[in-house]
Amino acid sequence: MLAQPSLDVVIVGGGTAGWMTASALTxxxxxxxxxxxxxxxxxxxxxxxxxxLPHIRGFNERLGIDEAEFMARTRATFKLGIEFENWGKIxxxxxxxxxxxxxxxxxxxxxxxxxRMVHEGRTVEDLEQYSLGCMIARLxxxxxxxxxxxxxxxxxxxxxxxxxxxxxxFLRQIAESLGAQRTEGRIVDAEIDGETGNITAIRLAxxxxxxxxxxxxxxxxxSLLIGKTLNExxxxxxxxxxxxxxxxxxxxxxxxxxxxxxxxxxxxxxRWRIPLQHRTGNGYVHASGFTDEQxxxxxxxxxxxxxxxxxxxxxASVPAVASGAGWAIAFPxxxxxxSLSRWNRLASILSRQRSPL
Numbered sequence: 481m482l483a484q485p486s487l488d489v490v491i492v493g494g495g496t497a498g499w500m501t502a503s504a505l506t507x508x509x510x511x512x513x514x515x516x517x518x519x520x521x522x523x524x525x526x527x528x529x530x531x532x533l534p535h536i537r538g539f540n541e542r543l544g545i546d547e548a549e550f551m552a553r554t555r556a557t558f559k560l561g562i563e564f565e566n567w568g569k570i571x572x573x574x575x576x577x578x579x580x581x582x583x584x585x586x587x588x589x590x591x592x593x594x595x596r597m598v599h600e601g602r603t604v605e606d607l608e609q610y611s612l613g614c615m616i617a618r619l620x621x622x623x624x625x626x627x628x629x630x631x632x633x634x635x636x637x638x639x640x641x642x643x644x645x646x647x648x649x650f651l652r653q654i655a656e657s658l659g660a661q662r663t664e665g666r667i668v669d670a671e672i673d674g675e676t677g678n679i680t681a682i683r684l685a686x687x688x689x690x691x692x693x694x695x696x697x698x699x700x701x702x703s704l705l706i707g708k709t710l711n712e713x714x715x716x717x718x719x720x721x722x723x724x725x726x727x728x729x730x731x732x733x734x735x736x737x738x739x740x741x742x743x744x745x746x747x748x749x750x751r752w753r754i755p756l757q758h759r760t761g762n763g764y765v766h767a768s769g770f771t772d773e774q775x776x777x778x779x780x781x782x783x784x785x786x787x788x789x790x791x792x793x794x795x796a797s798v799p800a801v802a803s804g805a806g807w808a809i810a811f812p813x814x815x816x817x818x819s820l821s822r823w824n825r826l827a828s829i830l831s832r833q834r835s836p837l
Contacts, residue, residue: 487513487693487694488691489695490691490695492695492697493517493518493699494517494519495644496647498648499648501696502517504542504543506655507542514659516660517662518663518667519664521664522666530641530647531559531639531752532559536640553650555757556757557641557739557755558638559641559741560577560622561578561741564743565744574606575740578638582594582610591607611636612635616636641741667682669682670695679695723766727763728764731760733756733760734786735785738755746779746783750764751765760785764776
């Protein structure tokens with residue numbers, strides 16, 4: 481049987497998305513591809529404290545990452561779910577847990593019985609009372625779930641809240657130890673094959689030319705390849721997602737470190753609170769049609785719990801595999817799951833590929 485030829489994969493952009501892609505490809509497809517990541521230190525990481533979904537645990541496990549080391553290196557905290565505050569009315573608060581409510585009966589979920597009892601006017605506890613994950617979160621506690629499905633402790637899952645500015649270097653170390661190559665440089669141009677329309681090379685500001693068989697755009701808001709080179713049209717979803725901008729501001733943690741991310745309704749959108757070991761990430765996702773950026777910044781500063789370290793303004797965008805895919809217009813927990821879904825699909829395609837693309 482002929483050996484499968486190696487594929488030259490060029491990743492444009494570092495950060496969490498770029499190094500997640502690089503570490504995954506080098507770990508899961510050894511010998512199938514040579515990974516070359518290009519990034520510039522002139523372009524910083526949008527590190528506002530990252531909330532995730534349980535998918536991230538599967539990613540870490542597949543890469544063989546030790547959980548204790550990961551949490552120490554990224555100053556991470558455990559996350560049992562997402563609290564939504566003031567979304568129904570001022571004073572409302574409910575937690576969406578990474579787990580179940582009650583116990584289903586056959587194909588009928590427990591919540592269906594709960595809803596029927598509510599509609600019948602019968603006395604029932606709040607739905608949260610039937611979720612172990614919610615109750616642990618409300619107590620500000622954490623425990624690892626049980627692997628025994630017969631135990632109530634198996635009815636919840638968890639994710640992490642971590643510092644993105646620390647996670648990317650952590651993944652870089654893993655990727656480079658597995659053979660990934662990194663080049664420091666600012667990309668100024670890309671070459672396209674006149675017949676196929678495929679990207680064949682990128683050029684750096686110092687004149688260096690880097691070729692490849694496959695290019696992965698992890699350039700975030702810049703969207704260097706998908707947007708500027710391939711001119712992929714931007715899809716305007718403002719009709720459904722009017723919140724089109726965000727300001728972010730990390731601050732000192734002066735209250736309890738909660739085992740959940742908070743999403744708090746605001747006048748023109750909502751803000752997030754992501755508690756880490758060493759600081760708290762905050763951000764205000766807002767609709768530019770209903771407020772201006774300075775007003776949003778002032779509202780965020782007035783709402784957070786501690787002294788700020790910096791304020792960052794940015795706008796939404798939709799690149800290929802990067803934080804901008806869901807960071808500013810949706811919930812910050814979503815983009816890592818989107819990135820994971822994309823590299824899973826990419827890895828699946830490459831594992832079946834027998835010749836360069």
